[in-house]
Amino acid sequence: xxxxxxxxxxxxxxDSLPDQIFLKVDKSILSLKEDxxxxxxxxxxxxxxxxxxxxxxxxxxxxxxxxxxQKSIIIYRVRHRKDVYR
Numbered sequence: 001x002x003x004x005x006x007x008x009x010x011x012x013x014x015d016s017l018p019d020q021i022f023l024k025v026d027k028s029i030l031s032l033k034e035d036x037x038x039x040x041x042x043x044x045x046x047x048x049x050x051x052x053x054x055x056x057x058x059x060x061x062x063x064x065x066x067x068x069x070q071k072s073i074i075i076y077r078v079r080h081r082k083d084v085y086r
Contacts, residue, residue, distance in 0.1 A: 003072040004033040013078040021060060025078055028057045032064070032073055052076065054084070 006014070006029075017025060032055070044055045047063070055062040061084040063077040077084055 001071075002033050002066075003070070004029070004075070005072060006075040010075045010078050017060070017078070021058065025057045025060055025062060028055055029062060029075060056081075060084075 014022060014025065044053050046053050052063055052065045055064065059081050061077070061079060061081050062075060063084060064073055064075045066073055
């Protein structure tokens, strides 16, 4: 099992989501932590030029990185797909 760390800015973004979307995103983030391998979906893809991944949850994206040595996942951003990569 992996440890989960959410950056302060990502936590604010999560708090500002509508309730229905928040529940879907929260479920997806928690599934990252519980899986033995933090890339459980085909929607989880590596971002070009970075050591980060994105998880697709409807029209929203969760940007995160994985530290295999520390067995930890760090959530950087949770935003709508039109704003997440800016």
